[in-house]
Amino acid sequence: MDGRLLAGRYRLESVVGRGGMGTVWRARDETLDREVAVKEVLLPAGLSDEERENRHRRTLREARASARLNHPGVVTVHDVVDEDDRPWIVMELVRARSLQDLLDEDGPLPPGRVATIGRQIAGALRAAHAIGILHRDVKPANVLVTDDDRAVLTDFGIAQMAGDATLTGTGLIVGSPAYMPPERVNGDPAIPASDLWALGATLYAATEGRAPHHRGDAMAVLAAVMTQDVPPPKNAGPLAPVLTALLERDPVRRMSGDQAEEALKAVAAGHAASLAAVQIASGRTAVDGGAAQTVPPHQQIPVPPPDMTSPFPPGPGQQWTPGHTQPPPPRRRPPILPILGGVAAATVILAVAGVVLRMNSGPSAPDTPTTTPPPTVVAKQSTPAAQDTTPSTPATSPVSSATPLPDGLIPASGPGYTIGVPRGWRRSVQGNSVVWTDPVSSAYVQVDRTIWTGDPYDHWVTWEQEAIADGKLKDFRRVGEITRTSAAGYPAADIEFTWTRAGVTRARDRGVIAGGRPYAVVVALPASQWNDSEKLVKNVLDSFRPSGVG
Structure with missing residues (x-):
C-alpha cells in the first residue's frame, strides 16, 4: 500500500506502527507539502453490516470532534478521510x-x-x-514523549468510539485492562474521572516499571482492579500522594483534572515537590507555593429548622444541610463481564457473552432505604418529607460538662455529644x-450525624x-x-457561606470526626445579625464535645 494516495492529497510512505485499533502511516500532505501521520482505523472482524x-x-464523528481540540498535549487532528469504506484519520506527525x-x-523514569x-x-x-470528549484508553502506549520531554496524548475520540458498549448488540468494550478504572470494569459508563484513574495508572507504571495491578493475564488483572487497592508505589517519591489521589477507587473522591495538573506542576518544579506531597496528603494541592483544594470524599449536608425548606432533597436515611455533601451513590453489584479470547498489545475486548467473570466489588448499599428524614438545613428543602421528629421542647435538660460554658x-446534648x-x-x-x-x-444550631468519611x-x-x-x-x-x-482535640475544618432564603442567611459549619463518628456542627443566622453575633457563633462551635471528651 506504500505510495497510495488518499483523497487525492495524502501520500502513504511507510508504516510507523500497528496496534489493536489500526495502522499508523507516515505520509506526506501533497497539498501543503508537509509530513503527517495517517491512522488507518481497523474495524473488528465479525461485525454485521449494520454494526x-x-x-x-x-469513528468519523469522534475524530471530527477530536479535531476541535487545540492543546499542546494533544496530537492535532488535521483531517478525516472516508475512503474504501474505512475511516482514515490525518494527524500531526510527532517525532x-x-x-x-x-x-x-530505558526502565522506570525519575x-x-x-x-x-x-x-x-x-x-x-x-x-x-471541557468540550465533552472522553479518551477511555489512556495508557503508556498512547502517550508520546519527544526528546525534549514534550508529551502528547494520542488516539482521542477513537478510543471513545471503541469503548462505547452501546455501539453493538454484543456490548463490546475495548480497553487495556491494566489501565481500566474500577468503575468501567464494574460495567459503569466512562466519565472524566475514569480518564484520570487511567492517567494515575500510567504515571504509576512510569515510576514503578509496571501497571498498578500487573498480573500474568487479563482475567487476573480485571479481578485485581475490581477487588484490590493499588499497592503503594516504591519509587514515586514526592509523586506518591498524587498517584494515590488519582488511583482512588471511588470516582467521586478521585482527584480532578485541574487539581492533578497543578499538583503535577508542583512536583515537576522540584523545589515545590515536598510541599505538594504534604498538601495533597492532607487534602490540599500545591499551586505555585500556595494551596488549592483537592478532590475530597462525598458526604452529607446539614439541615435547617422545620420552618425552613432545604435546597437539597433528603436521600435515603440521610439529612441534608449545607454542611455536608451528598454521600456517594450506592455501589452496584458488578455485572457479568465476559472475556473474549485474546489480548493483543495489552488490549482486551470485553463482551456480554462468552466466558463469564463475576466478582463482588465491595459492600453494596442496603436494598431498602430508611425513611427519608425531614428538612432541617441551613437552606431550603423543597419538599420536606415526613419524619420521626420529637416534639419541640426547650433546650434539653442540663447535662454535666467539664468545660464551663460562656455566658448566654x-x-x-445529643447522641454521642454535648x-x-x-x-x-x-x-x-x-x-x-x-x-x-x-x-x-430563623437562627438555629444543628448537629448532624450523617455518615461521611x-x-x-x-x-x-x-x-x-x-x-x-446543583445550584x-x-x-x-x-x-x-x-x-x-x-x-x-480532634481535627476539624470550618466552612462559612451565605445563601438566599427569604433574605440572606449566613452559616458556619464545622466538620469533625471523633472516635470514628462524623459530625457537622452548624450555626446559622440571618446575615444582618452576623457581625453582632460572631462571638456567639464561635462560642457555640467551640463548646461542642463528643461524649467523654473535655
Missing part, C-alpha cells in the same frame, strides 16, 4: 517514542520527569473533558440531626463543589477560605 456502518460513522517504549528501553510528562497529559485531558449558653446552645432555643430531632431553633428568628477539609471541598454544581442553595457564596481547626 460496521455504525462504527464507521461514529517521539511512546512512554511504553521509553519504559521498555518522579520529576514523570510529573513533567503527567502535567501535560492532565492538561490535555482537562481540555478534552446552657448545656445541651454542646452549648443559647438559652430558650427549642430542641427538635430531625432524622440524623438535632436542631435548636431561635423562637424569635475522610478528611474534614476534604468534606467541605466536595460539598462546596456539589452545592455550586439548589440559591446565590451560594463561600465567605473566606475553608479553614482547618480542631474540636475537643
